[in-house]
Amino acid sequence: MKSYLFTPGPTPVPERVMLRMAAPIIHHREKAFETIFEEVREGLRYLFQTEQEVLTLTSSGTGAMEAAITNLFSKGDEVLVVRAGKFGERWGELAKVWGISPVYLDFPWGEPADPARIAEHLTTQPSIKGVLIQASETSTGVMHPIREIAEITSKRNDVVLVVDGITSVGVFEMPMDAWGIDVVITGSQKALMLPPGLAFISLSEKAWKMVNSSTSRHYYFDLKKHLAAAKRNQTPYTPAITLILGLHEVLTMLKTEGLQNVFARHHRLAEATREAVKAMGLSLFAKSSPSDALTTVLVPKGVDGLALKKTFLNLYGITVAGGQEQIKGRVIRIAHLGYFDQLDMFQVIAGLEMSLYKLGFPVELGSGLKVLEEKLA
Amino acid sequence: MKSYLFTPGPTPVPERVMLRMAAPIIHHREKAFETIFEEVREGLRYLFQTEQEVLTLTSSGTGAMEAAITNLFSKGDEVLVVRAGKFGERWGELAKVWGISPVYLDFPWGEPADPARIAEHLTTQPSIKGVLIQASETSTGVMHPIREIAEITSKRNDVVLVVDGITSVGVFEMPMDAWGIDVVITGSQKALMLPPGLAFISLSEKAWKMVNSSTSRHYYFDLKKHLAAAKRNQTPYTPAITLILGLHEVLTMLKTEGLQNVFARHHRLAEATREAVKAMGLSLFAKSSPSDALTTVLVPKGVDGLALKKTFLNLYGITVAGGQEQIKGRVIRIAHLGYFDQLDMFQVIAGLEMSLYKLGFPVELGSGLKVLEEKLA
Numbered sequence: 244m245k246s247y248l249f250t251p252g253p254t255p256v257p258e259r260v261m262l263r264m265a266a267p268i269i270h271h272r273e274k275a276f277e278t279i280f281e282e283v284r285e286g287l288r289y290l291f292q293t294e295q296e297v298l299t300l301t302s303s304g305t306g307a308m309e310a311a312i313t314n315l316f317s318k319g320d321e322v323l324v325v326r327a328g329k330f331g332e333r334w335g336e337l338a339k340v341w342g343i344s345p346v347y348l349d350f351p352w353g354e355p356a357d358p359a360r361i362a363e364h365l366t367t368q369p370s371i372k373g374v375l376i377q378a379s380e381t382s383t384g385v386m387h388p389i390r391e392i393a394e395i396t397s398k399r400n401d402v403v404l405v406v407d408g409i410t411s412v413g414v415f416e417m418p419m420d421a422w423g424i425d426v427v428i429t430g431s432q433k434a435l436m437l438p439p440g441l442a443f444i445s446l447s448e449k450a451w452k453m454v455n456s457s458t459s460r461h462y463y464f465d466l467k468k469h470l471a472a473a474k475r476n477q478t479p480y481t482p483a484i485t486l487i488l489g490l491h492e493v494l495t496m497l498k499t500e501g502l503q504n505v506f507a508r509h510h511r512l513a514e515a516t517r518e519a520v521k522a523m524g525l526s527l528f529a530k531s532s533p534s535d536a537l538t539t540v541l542v543p544k545g546v547d548g549l550a551l552k553k554t555f556l557n558l559y560g561i562t563v564a565g566g567q568e569q570i571k572g573r574v575i576r577i578a579h580l581g582y583f584d585q586l587d588m589f590q591v592i593a594g595l596e597m598s599l600y601k602l603g604f605p606v607e608l609g610s611g612l613k614v615l616e617e618k619l620a
Numbered sequence: 621m622k623s624y625l626f627t628p629g630p631t632p633v634p635e636r637v638m639l640r641m642a643a644p645i646i647h648h649r650e651k652a653f654e655t656i657f658e659e660v661r662e663g664l665r666y667l668f669q670t671e672q673e674v675l676t677l678t679s680s681g682t683g684a685m686e687a688a689i690t691n692l693f694s695k696g697d698e699v700l701v702v703r704a705g706k707f708g709e710r711w712g713e714l715a716k717v718w719g720i721s722p723v724y725l726d727f728p729w730g731e732p733a734d735p736a737r738i739a740e741h742l743t744t745q746p747s748i749k750g751v752l753i754q755a756s757e758t759s760t761g762v763m764h765p766i767r768e769i770a771e772i773t774s775k776r777n778d779v780v781l782v783v784d785g786i787t788s789v790g791v792f793e794m795p796m797d798a799w800g801i802d803v804v805i806t807g808s809q810k811a812l813m814l815p816p817g818l819a820f821i822s823l824s825e826k827a828w829k830m831v832n833s834s835t836s837r838h839y840y841f842d843l844k845k846h847l848a849a850a851k852r853n854q855t856p857y858t859p860a861i862t863l864i865l866g867l868h869e870v871l872t873m874l875k876t877e878g879l880q881n882v883f884a885r886h887h888r889l890a891e892a893t894r895e896a897v898k899a900m901g902l903s904l905f906a907k908s909s910p911s912d913a914l915t916t917v918l919v920p921k922g923v924d925g926l927a928l929k930k931t932f933l934n935l936y937g938i939t940v941a942g943g944q945e946q947i948k949g950r951v952i953r954i955a956h957l958g959y960f961d962q963l964d965m966f967q968v969i970a971g972l973e974m975s976l977y978k979l980g981f982p983v984e985l986g987s988g989l990k991v992l993e994e995k996l997a
Binding site for chain 2: 246248250252253255256261262264265266267268269270271273301302303304305306309336337340341342430432438439440460461462463464480481482483484485486556562
């Protein structure tokens with residue numbers, strides 16, 4: 244049986260990227276690497292839609308989240324943590340480890356954040372120095388209104404907006420400079436179609452000013468050191484060289500397709516999938532503002548969510564993501580971000596229909612596929 | 621022209637490892653990954669010669685060095701930093717960033733540390749909680765006497781020996797448990813024949829006890845969290861999956877060859893290279909105790925070291941390492957660690973002879989090659 248990966252990270256790696264990474268390794272302190280890294284830096288600025296430097300860290304996305312915390316804030320600072328899923332929680336955990344007080348602003352899992360309530364908090368608690376949020380909450384499949392939130396934070400000189408863009412950068416429109424976002428983070432194994440191992444972070448001028456007054460300790464994640472090295476087309480410590488070569492290939496692919504076309508492709512696949520799922524009589528977990536990165540499908544009554552995930556894998560070779568923490572077993576999550584094209588969606592919708600059928604759920608076979616095709620035709 | 625990499629990291633990646641890493645990516649939270657990671661954990665214990673868990677971090681070796689500092693020590697602690705090259709210096713920098721006072725014990729670049737002086741320091745400064753050292757100092761090509769130093773530190777319950785084994789693990793004999801070393805660190809791009817992007821760290825029971833009393837902050841490099849995840853064949857954050865698949869392949873190769881045979885191979889290549897270099901009328905930078913990881917050759921009088929490195933690359937396609945910091949331009953460094961076999965050494969010795977010849981140095985062509993062959997025949 245063939246294997247199909249439909250998880251929102253890691254996502255499938257294009258064949259030409261795999262082969263690029265399988266070439267004999269080169270040394271990172273040599274000219275050949277620096278020439279490539281210069282083009283990578285340029286490509287990352289295009290991807291982030293920024294004039295600022297985008298720093299490349301050898302770590303998972305969590306490493307870049309920690310870098311944001313320790314480079315921007317200091318012990319005793321207060322930050323507003325928008326919590327509406329698993330990854331919102333992570334911002335709070337990270338802040339606490341570093342002696343920074345998280346003020347939680349909770350929204351139910353499956354709902355987007357309300358910018359008005361963020362504005363309210365910033366007014367009543369003027370000591371808050373940062374708003375920490377996900378653009379696309381991967382655990383729920385909801386997109387938060389980053390543009391509206393950035394309008395609020397850009398009016399304040401003493402507050403930065405820190406966006407975990409791990410499943411939004413390269414997925415949908417989120418121009419860092421134009422919207423006035425202060426910090427954007429992403430990882431390699433999502434829209435960038437690479438294996439995990441690299442994380443990226445970019446800071447606005449306002450954010451770099453805050454870095455200068457932070458007193459937190461850091462060495463491996465010292466962003467000033469990373470910035471100085473990047474200007475010389477280098478990294479301060481040995482980087483994951485093969486992943487950077489793969490990144491070079493990926494950035495060429497994204498530029499060739501064109502960022503707006505990439506966004507449109509993700510939207511088209513997500514929209515068609517959402518309609519197909521509804522046509523099968525199922526509901527989406529995201530009540531409004533669904534992210535184009537992934538579709539989170541509520542497991543219907545009478546079906547065991549864990550059994551559904553297993554059926555996908557055992558009968559059809561498809562790996563999808565399940566629910567995490569409080570929604571474990573209650574949803575399955577289907578990715579659209581990265582190296583996916585329209586015909587891929589027929590595989591996963593067929594897998595969903597057949598898996599439900601095998602589990603005895605009264606699904607009309609072909610009902611989802613028909614709508615998917617109508618939407619994509 | 622073909623390209624030849626003779627640097628002490630990154631080192632060449634075997635073809636079968638490249639291909640293993642080029643296979644379609646798998647998801648790290650699935651059974652298929654966990655089955656592989658369980659074997660990887662076992663292989664790493666074999667490599668480190670320990671019964672302890674060896675933790676796999678997605679970072680460069682510097683990340684693992686920082687993990688050692690922040691997990692073992694606390695602000696205000698004192699540590700003895702053995703400084704006899706560039707990487708000794710890094711221990712001191714790291715300690716200072718974390719508010720830990722480094723007490724430096726300096727030895728000239730090119731000479732091994734003297735265990736008696738370490739013993740003396742530990743007696744006169746009983747507040748010292750750790751000895752930080754390299755087993756093989758990559759910047760000078762010298763091997764430090766870890767066994768003798770471990771004999772001293774194992775007598776003390778309140779002192780740990782922390783060894784940067786980045787160019788010693790898998791290169792020469794350094795059994796962690798048998799010698800009583802408390803912390804051993806290595807990286808993927810050295811004897812492990814992988815691209816950079818993974819680092820490894822293992823702690824003795826004494827070291828884990830010290831972890832419990834440390835008050836330093838950390839999140840991404842929280843080793844207790846890594847240990848708990850490893851016991852479930854997992855990592856706390858998304859790991860560099862493809863590198864771990866490559867590692868699985870590499871550990872199989874090392875086990876098949878046998879660790880003692882791997883050490884013997886490195887020693888044989890290093891010994892023959894050293895003799896060949898001397899036969900050409902050149903001197904080694906390491907006055908005694910040369911490491912089998914690499915040979916550091918003094919650039920002879922009248923030859924420009926930077927021109928020599930360039931000639932290697934431009935005329936013969938060979939990348940060797942030059943000297944760093946205070947010995948920049950004064951040495952070239954030739955690797956033996958990793959995926960090297962006896963015939964590879966003929967390439968680099970021929971490259972050295974011809975490069976010197978081209979630069980007008982009166983080398984007798986074939987003098988090094990002859991001795992190399994005599995030693996290897």
